[in-house]
Amino acid sequence: MANIFDPSKFGDIEVANRIIMAPLTRNRSPKAIPNDLNATYYEQRATAGLIITEGTPITQQGQGYADVPGLYLPAAIEGWKKVTDAVHKKGGKIVTQVWHVGRVSHVSLQPDGAAPVAPSAIPAGGKTYIIDENGNGAFAETSAPRALELSEIAGIVDDFAKGARAAIDAGFDGIELHGANGYLIDQFLKSGANQRTDEYGGSIENRARFLLEVVDAVSREIGAGRVGLRLSPVTPANNITEVQPQALFNYVAEKLGSRGLAFIHVVEGATGGDRAYKQGDTPFNYQEMKDAYRKAGGTGGWIVNNGYDRDSATEAVGSGYADGVAFGKLFIANPDLVERFRDNAPLNKPDSNTFYGGGAKGYTDYPALESVA
Numbered sequence: 093m094a095n096i097f098d099p100s101k102f103g104d105i106e107v108a109n110r111i112i113m114a115p116l117t118r119n120r121s122p123k124a125i126p127n128d129l130n131a132t133y134y135e136q137r138a139t140a141g142l143i144i145t146e147g148t149p150i151t152q153q154g155q156g157y158a159d160v161p162g163l164y165l166p167a168a169i170e171g172w173k174k175v176t177d178a179v180h181k182k183g184g185k186i187v188t189q190v191w192h193v194g195r196v197s198h199v200s201l202q203p204d205g206a207a208p209v210a211p212s213a214i215p216a217g218g219k220t221y222i223i224d225e226n227g228n229g230a231f232a233e234t235s236a237p238r239a240l241e242l243s244e245i246a247g248i249v250d251d252f253a254k255g256a257r258a259a260i261d262a263g264f265d266g267i268e269l270h271g272a273n274g275y276l277i278d279q280f281l282k283s284g285a286n287q288r289t290d291e292y293g294g295s296i297e298n299r300a301r302f303l304l305e306v307v308d309a310v311s312r313e314i315g316a317g318r319v320g321l322r323l324s325p326v327t328p329a330n331n332i333t334e335v336q337p338q339a340l341f342n343y344v345a346e347k348l349g350s351r352g353l354a355f356i357h358v359v360e361g362a363t364g365g366d367r368a369y370k371q372g373d374t375p376f377n378y379q380e381m382k383d384a385y386r387k388a389g390g391t392g393g394w395i396v397n398n399g400y401d402r403d404s405a406t407e408a409v410g411s412g413y414a415d416g417v418a419f420g421k422l423f424i425a426n427p428d429l430v431e432r433f434r435d436n437a438p439l440n441k442p443d444s445n446t447f448y449g450g451g452a453k454g455y456t457d458y459p460a461l462e463s464v465a
């Protein structure tokens with residue numbers, strides 16, 4: 093019976109344990125270029141079985157928030173090399189979350205101040221984080237998106253492949269495709285954001301087409317064994333909705349089963365919120381989705397996320413339900429979370445006031461156990 097401290101292998105990626113650092117946007121990479129402070133932050137957390145970095149846009153069009161790192165500038169690749177080198181020197185493993193925000197953006201962040209793009213011209217609502225005219229961080233309403241022309245979609249699929257290649261060039265052990273939380277891939281998947289009438293909209297097969305084309309393109313580029321995928325079947329994040337999540341994600345899981353991916357990372361419930369959240373009246377059955385994946389030949393690691401603690405993670409891995417458990421806020425506040433879990437030691441509490449933006453405070457200044465002994 094596995095436990096959370098056992099090593100494993102997710103596709104081509106060997107991991108020292110099952111305690112995974114979840115992707116966490118921190119808005120501390122001005123001009124989309126990773127910096128020394130970012131390298132320190134990730135290095136401090138290198139004992140995670142696998143670090144999944146914050147969302148990293150593949151293009152400026154895919155950028156939706158100020159000061160997140162990108163993969164589309166040469167200087168950013170050099171910046172990421174500082175991060176991957178630092179983590180590898182500590183024996184860690186790290187993949188980057190490859191991201192296109194779709195409609196969750198603002199014209200001030202878009203090339204030539206253009207409208208953000210999406211499957212359909214349906215606004216996300218809600219707010220994003222920009223740098224205002226005075227150079228200060230500020231929250232702003234997301235801008236109304238335009239619907240992608242059919243002829244544009246292949247180019248974005250190719251942008252994902254280029255981003256995956258850039259990630260490997262930057263020294264990452266692989267990538268996680270961001271298919272969750274109401275961003276572009278999730279917008280194509282879900283009925284509330286995708287009302288296209290061409291081969292990318294309407295039926296479940298059509299709405300899953302973009303995801304599967306992106307999976308196949310990045311797998312051709314860097315090898316499926318270095319590709320993970322994050323999904324969030326029922327999250328309401330960024331006002332995304334879906335009328336039949338179980339049918340959709342059972343289908344997606346079945347189609348992923350034959351693609352040899354390294355891992356599938358599933359947000360259970362509302363991202364960062366209610367684990368029991370559901371879209372519609374029927375609770376989502378995550379085991380059923382996993383069964384569909386395994387039945388179709390899926391061998392990738394099954395990583396679960398949202399509201400887990402040491403005990404529930406131990407149960408999830410020990411029972412064989414999960415191969416890994418991803419922790420977000422706990423890794424923000426506990427760089428040495430693995431050691432704290434091993435010693436069943438007290439945990440630092442995260443300060444939500446410093447989650448987004450700023451510098452070292454609330455980022456690299458959380459103490460590790462040995463520093464408080």
Ligand SMILES: C=C(C(=O)O)c1ccccc1
Binds near residue numbers: 116147273363
């Ligand atoms: C990448 C994010 C996600 O997946 O929800 C994100 C973006 C901004 C703030 C928090 C989280």
